[in-house]
Amino acid sequence: MLIGELAEHAGTSARTLRYYESRGLLRADRSSNGYRTYDAAEVRVVREIRALLAVGFALDDIRPFVACLRAGNASGDVCPDSVAVLRRKLAEVDAAVARLGEVREQLRTQLTHAITHREETCTPQRPSCWSQ
Amino acid sequence: MLIGELAEHAGTSARTLRYYESRGLLRADRSSNGYRTYDAAEVRVVREIRALLAVGFALDDIRPFVACLRAGNASGDVCPDSVAVLRRKLAEVDAAVARLGEVREQLRTQLTHAITHREETCTPQRPSCWSQ
C-alpha cells in the first residue's frame, strides 16, 4: 500500500502521515524506487492516532498506544504505559473542567453585574456609556 | 508615566504594552523625545486587559471592554458590546465544558476497558503485551 492509499483508507492526508513518521509514530518500508510501502495493519494504527488526537492527546502522548497496538494487542489501551497516559489525561481533563467551571462562574457574575449596572448607568441621559 | 512604570504598576512588561498598542488596545501620547507617555488611568485599562486575558479572552475580544472603560464607565463590563462578548464567551465555555465532559467519559470508559482486559491479555505468559 502506498502512502496515498493509506491516507485515504485512514481518512487523512499523505502529508500528515509523513509528519507522523517524522515524529516516530509510523514506520514504513521502502520499495526499490524509494516509495513508502505500508502493511494493511497500519490503517488501524493511523486510526488510533487520529482518534486519540481528536480527544485532545498530543502526538507524544500517543506513542505508547501505537507501541501497544504494534505489540499485537487488540486495543492500544491495554498496555501499562497507555494506562498511565490515560490516567494522566483524565486528571488533566478533570483539572480543565474545574478551571472552566470557575471561569464560567466568573463570567456569570460579570454578566449579572453588568446587566444590573446597565440599568443605572446606561441611559439615554448618559450616552457616553455606550462604547460604540 | 513612561512605559516601564506603567508596565510595573500593571504587572507586565513594556514589550507587552507595545504589543497591545500595536493591536489597538492601548493609546499613548508621545513626549518630544518620542517616548510614550501614559495617563495614570491607563493602569486600570491594562489591568482589565490582563484580567480578561487570564480568563481566556483573545485580544480582539477585549477591545469593547477597553472602549467601555475609556468611555468613563466604572467597569468595562457594562456596555452592550461587552455584554455581547461576555454572553458569547459564556456560551463557548459551556460548550467547552460539555465537550470535556464527553471526553472525560470516554477516557473513563477506555481506562476501565483497559484495566479489565489487562487481566486477560497482559500476563507473564504473554510478554508482548508490554509496550516497553
Next chain:
DNA sequence: CCTTGCCTTGACGCCGGTGGCAGGGTCTAG
C-alpha cells in the same frame, strides 16, 4: 515523447501572546 498522477525531500506559513536581541537614541548622575 509527452502528459498525468503519483511519489520524494525540504522549507515556509499559521495562530497568539510574549520573550529576547540588535542597533540605536535620550536622559541623568557622578
Next chain:
DNA sequence: CTAGACCCTGCCACCGGCGTCAAGGCAAGG
C-alpha cells in the same frame, strides 16, 4: 565625559499539527 538606565523600532523564536508550495523522480498510457 561617561556609565548606566531608560526609551525607540524591527525582527526572529516559540509551540503543534498540519497545509501548501517548490522542484524534482518514477510509472504508465496515448
